Amino acid sequence: MPEAPGTRRRNRAARSPGEIALAAEAAFCLVWAGLAIRILPFAAVARLAGRKPLARPRTPGLGVVAHVGWAVEAAARRAPWPVLCFERGLAAHAILRRRGLDSTLIYGARGAGARGPEAHVWVRLGDQIVVGGEAAAGFATLAAFPSPRAGRPAAGPGL
Secondary structure (H helix, E strand, C coil): CCCCCCCCCCCCCCCCCCCCCHHHHHHHHHHHHHHHHHHHHHHHHHHHHHHCCCCCCCCCCCCHHHHHHHHHHHHHCCCCCCCCCCHHHHHHHHHHHHHHCCCCEEEEEEECCCCCEEEEEEECCEEEEEHHHHCCCCCCCEEEECCCCCCCECCCCCC
């Protein structure tokens, strides 16, 4: 298994074919997420995020959180548009769910500051945060996709 991405900077030539493929998948998923957010109503995006994993559920391998997080962040840094946390979260969630991993996309908010209320999206896989964790502190959970209850979006704090 390659060294965890992000532990040291490597040039493109030093990336493994698997890392390059994952970064390309992340770039595609960021485009998909950006289009979904801009075109679809929130309820439709929530339904997409709440779908069951496409593959048979399985246990994540070592380093999957670091690898997927790295790929999404690397693709987001190179995108020709500003990539927001919602797009990053949807992309990471889609990548993990496509592999049969039971990730959760969390939509949170915090009270009005100088700029008014703020929202943030992050993705969890078990007890690890895949993307969005650095900014998640202080945000109350508004919804989690999929919901812990019957596959429906859940609302309320404490999820």
